[in-house]
Amino acid sequence: IQMTQSPSFVSASVGDRVTITCRASHNINNWLAWYQHKPGKAPQLLISAAYILQSGVPSRFSGSGSGTDFTLTISSLQPEDSATYYCQQANYSPDTFGGGTKVEIK
Amino acid sequence: EVQLVESGGGLVQPGGSVRLSCAVSGFTFSNHWMSWVRQAPGKGLEWVANINQRTTSRDYVDSVKGRFTISRDNAKNSLFLQMNNLRAEDTAVYYCARTAENTRGLDYWGQGTLVTVSS
Numbered sequence: 001i002q003m004t005q006s007p008s009f010v011s012a013s014v015g016d017r018v019t020i021t022c023r024a025s026h027n028i029n030n031w032l033a034w035y036q037h038k039p040g041k042a043p044q045l046l047i048s049a050a051y052i053l054q055s056g057v058p059s060r061f062s063g064s065g066s067g068t069d070f071t072l073t074i075s076s077l078q079p080e081d082s083a084t085y086y087c088q089q090a091n092y093s094p095d096t097f098g099g100g101t102k103v104e105i106k
Numbered sequence: 107e108v109q110l111v112e113s114g115g116g117l118v119q120p121g122g123s124v125r126l127s128c129a130v131s132g133f134t135f136s137n138h139w140m141s142w143v144r145q146a147p148g149k150g151l152e153w154v155a156n157i158n159q160r161t162t163s164r165d166y167v168d169s170v171k172g173r174f175t176i177s178r179d180n181a182k183n184s185l186f187l188q189m190n191n192l193r194a195e196d197t198a199v200y201y202c203a204r205t206a207e208n209t210r211g212l213d214y215w216g217q218g219t220l221v222t223v224s225s
Contacts, residue, residue: 033211035151042201042218043143043151048211086151090210093165095141095153 001025001089005098013106018074020101022087027067031091034063034072037100038083046085047072079105108132108214110202115219122192122223128185128202128216136160136180139205141212142187144198152198155187156205170196192223 002025012018022032034047045054047063050070060075074081082105087098114126126142141156155166155176164176175188185202199220203212 042215045211048209097151100150
């Protein structure tokens with residue numbers, strides 16, 4: 001299963017709304033997760049099963065979508081959100097990650 | 107507190123072998139699928155392998171099939187990745203990760219261990 005993320009890079013200002021999309025090559029039945037990864041640190045699970053916000057993750061993060069098209073939204077970008085974001089499908093084995101979206105703060 | 111701690115990385119020659127370990131604590135290890143994920147220098151995350159609770163199911167990304175073996179010891183709360191016939195393109199930080207019971211997300215990760223394949 002191919003996971004296509006877009007854009008690969010986004011530069012936005014604090015307070016901006018940022019949207020990242022992920023498209024699966026086949027229906028993945030909402031088994032879609034989103035991760036935040038900062039250099040030198042372990043990736044952090046933000047959203048699982050397409051829209052379930054993990055405990056402790058700020059509510060400005062949200063996930064939506066179904067079937068093959070999914071979205072991660074950061075409603076009001078904060079300085080600490082500078083990171084690379086990945087989607088991952090877990091419907092078909094092997095699991096696959098998208099190529100990543102680097103979010104830069106202007 | 108949930109903790110996953112990888113060890114075993116280092117410099118290895120092409121064609122060589124290395125065994126990674128992941129010691130876990132703070133949760134019931136035998137209740138969870140476990141995975142290995144890697145990140146090559148300057149690249150994105152790549153899922154490598156996973157294993158179910160009783161080792162009756164294991165799967166691998168195509169590029170490591172026949173060379174890597176994932177295993178676990180539930181009595182010792184440990185996950186392993188035996189890596190044989192290593193190639194330069196296996197150079198990466200390797201993370202172990204726990205799969206959440208109901209959502210299939212990888213909800214806890216170790217800090218990673220670097221494997222460098224070079225002569």
